[in-house]
Amino acid sequence: MGxxxxxxxxxxxxxxxxxxxxxxxxxxxxxxxxxxxxINHAMLHYYFRTKENLFNVVFQKKVKLMADSFFLVAQxxxxxxxxxxxxxxRHFDFIRGNSYLAIFIINEINSNEKNSQVWRNIxxxxxxxxxxxxxxxxxxxxxxxxxxxxxAIDFILNIISLNIFVFAAQPILKGLKNVSEEEYEKFLDxxxxxxxxxxxxxxxx
Amino acid sequence: MGxxxxxxxxxxxxxxxxxxxxxxxxxxxxxxxxxxxxINHAMLHYYFRTKENLFNVVFQKKVKLMADSFFLVAQxxxxxxxxxxxxxxRHFDFIRGNSYLAIFIINEINSNEKNSQVWRNIxxxxxxxxxxxxxxxxxxxxxxxxxxxxxAIDFILNIISLNIFVFAAQPILKGLKNVSEEEYEKFLDxxxxxxxxxxxxxxxx
DNA sequence: CATGTAATTAACTAAATTGTTAAACAAAAA
DNA sequence: TTTTTGTTTAACAATTTAGTTAATTACATG
Numbered sequence: 001m002g003x004x005x006x007x008x009x010x011x012x013x014x015x016x017x018x019x020x021x022x023x024x025x026x027x028x029x030x031x032x033x034x035x036x037x038x039i040n041h042a043m044l045h046y047y048f049r050t051k052e053n054l055f056n057v058v059f060q061k062k063v064k065l066m067a068d069s070f071f072l073v074a075q076x077x078x079x080x081x082x083x084x085x086x087x088x089x090r091h092f093d094f095i096r097g098n099s100y101l102a103i104f105i106i107n108e109i110n111s112n113e114k115n116s117q118v119w120r121n122i123x124x125x126x127x128x129x130x131x132x133x134x135x136x137x138x139x140x141x142x143x144x145x146x147x148x149x150x151x152a153i154d155f156i157l158n159i160i161s162l163n164i165f166v167f168a169a170q171p172i173l174k175g176l177k178n179v180s181e182e183e184y185e186k187f188l189d190x191x192x193x194x195x196x197x198x199x200x201x202x203x204x205x
Numbered sequence: 206m207g208x209x210x211x212x213x214x215x216x217x218x219x220x221x222x223x224x225x226x227x228x229x230x231x232x233x234x235x236x237x238x239x240x241x242x243x244i245n246h247a248m249l250h251y252y253f254r255t256k257e258n259l260f261n262v263v264f265q266k267k268v269k270l271m272a273d274s275f276f277l278v279a280q281x282x283x284x285x286x287x288x289x290x291x292x293x294x295r296h297f298d299f300i301r302g303n304s305y306l307a308i309f310i311i312n313e314i315n316s317n318e319k320n321s322q323v324w325r326n327i328x329x330x331x332x333x334x335x336x337x338x339x340x341x342x343x344x345x346x347x348x349x350x351x352x353x354x355x356x357a358i359d360f361i362l363n364i365i366s367l368n369i370f371v372f373a374a375q376p377i378l379k380g381l382k383n384v385s386e387e388e389y390e391k392f393l394d395x396x397x398x399x400x401x402x403x404x405x406x407x408x409x410x
Numbered sequence: 411c412a413t414g415t416a417a418t419t420a421a422c423t424a425a426a427t428t429g430t431t432a433a434a435c436a437a438a439a440a
Numbered sequence: 441t442t443t444t445t446g447t448t449t450a451a452c453a454a455t456t457t458a459g460t461t462a463a464t465t466a467c468a469t470g
Contacts, residue, residue, distance in 0.1 A: 008447085023316055027231035030428065040449055045429060100315070107312050109376050110305070111228055120380050127381060153381065154399055158367065160374075165366035168373075171314050175325050176332060176358065194359055194407075201406045202399075213417080235458065245419055250459055 009047050011037040017058050021104045025055050025112070059108060060118055066105055067123035069094040070130055070160070080141050081200060088199050092163045092192045099167040106168075131156065147203040158202050162195040214252050216242040218262065225263050226309045230317070235259075264313060265323055271310055272328035274299040275335055275365070285346050286405060293404050297368045297397045304372040311373075336361065352408040363407050367400040 015037035019028050030051050034041035048054035070091055076083060095102060108115045135152035142149050166173065166188065174184060220242035224233050235256050239246035253259035275296055281288060300307060313320045340357035347354050371378065371393065379389060 024229065024231065024312070026229065027316060029426085031426090041428090042430080042450085043448065046447075049429090051428065103308075103311060103315060106308060106373050106377075107229070110308060110373075111232060116376050116380070119377060123377075124380055131381075154396070157371065157378075157396075158399075158403065161366045161370035162363065165370055166362065168311050168315075169365075171321050172311075172324060172328075173362075175321070175329055176336075191359070191362075194363075198363065198403060198407055201409070202403055204406070234456085236456090246458090247420085247460080248418065251417075254459090256458065 008039055008043055012044055012047055016054050020055060020058050021100045024107055060122060062101060063119055063122045066101060067126040080137055084199055085196050088159050088196045092195060095163050095167050102164045103168045148205040159199050166191050213244055213248055217249055217252055221259050222263050225260060226305050229312055230260050265327060267306060268324055268327045271306060272331040285342055289404055290401050293364050293401045294397060300368050300372050307369045308373045353410040364404050371396050
């Protein structure tokens with residue numbers, strides 16, 4: 001044990017992540033990964049045996065990353081509405097920094113039952129836990145009358161929907177707004193505020 | 206002129222829509238389309254010459270459908286907030302009836318610049334027009350003080366985000382809720398109401 | 411019915427793509 | 441140094457897939 005990953009293995013993985021996430025499984029050619037990693041393409045098979053194998057390594061890693069990205073905050077001892085704000089903002093920032101990730105995962109889950117299974121095994125437990133935590137916090141607030149009686153899943157779904165879609169539809173939006181990179185970033189900043197606002201509004205009694 | 210489409214041509218198109226939308230361009234094999242259409246696969250090339258050609262026909266048709274799905278309502282002479290409600294509901298119903306469509310289009314746009322171009326040519330003009338109409342109506346309401354000063358694009362983006370994501374993430378949600386088909390449909394009905402509510406809330410002064 | 415045109419089929423080609431293998435090479439252990 | 445083990449390479453094999461073609465059938469028109 002303790003075998004540290006070789007340089008080449010990491011190179012392959014890094015390149016695979018990049019190409020798979022950008023193009024999806026079907027459109028990705030192993031030769032392209034090899035080329036990007038700067039290695040002979042036999043090496044790819046030497047380390048990972050098959051394309052599917054390599055994909056699974058990448059996919060599982062990314063599913064975990066995605067699942068963890070949500071609601072790490074829930075622990076902190078702050079007022080609930082402040083926690084909500086922080087959570088939305090952090091999630092938004094994460095998606096912003098990984099703008100291809102969400103659509104990649106959603107797409108692979110939609111187009112392959114095996115990937116759905118991977119999601120269920122890795123992400124679902126994490127998510128269920130998150131929902132449980134949020135749900136408990138919400139129940140307290142509801143009983144205090146500070147927020148309205150809304151289902152935790154619906155609440156979380158609002159946030160994820162609003163945060164992810166801006167980036168999933170990025171090419172569309174850029175075509176629509178047709179502004180400079182700088183101004184587009186400002187639009188995103190504003191979008192983050194909007195999403196926080198809406199998430200909080202949705203809780204109003 | 207006036208050549209009505211032959212039966213086979215329609216069969217191919219129908220099958221192509223089904224497979225392309227479900228699997229995306231790269232994962233689709235022309236042989237599968239031919240098989241589903243119940244024809245010799247040479248016919249596919251006879252009528253459409255290339256896979257790309259066939260895809261473009263499908264894609265353009267669907268992009269137009271998607272673009273038109275939004276805000277056909279804007280004409281009617283009703284109070285603004287009622288128009289908003291109807292619009293959100295109709296859009297939700299459309300997405301519900303075409304649940305693979307949105308993610309298909311988003312994905313193809315993200316993974317191919319040519320498809321981005323198609324979107325720009327077909328959907329953008331329609332969308333810009335819709336935004337203009339909404340924007341005008343909103344400006345009137347804003348001056349009356351009935352809604353807050355919010356950008357039309359942001360407002361529309363809220364609606365589309367909320368409506369589309371539930372269906373894009375359908376396999377995830379079904380795994381999460383893990384209820385009967387019937388109960389899941391009820392969840393969606395409730396979701397529609399929630400989205401209307403949120404869209405209206407976002408407008409509150 | 412004859413003749414020309416369009417639709418259909420089966421067999422084929424060319425290229426791409428995943429995966430294998432045997433041999434060369436490098437590095438560490440004996 | 442020799443041996444052993446793991447890494448890398450180039451060449452190859454097998455399969456899949458888009459696209460073609462030439463021959464056949466169906467169909468309409470004179």
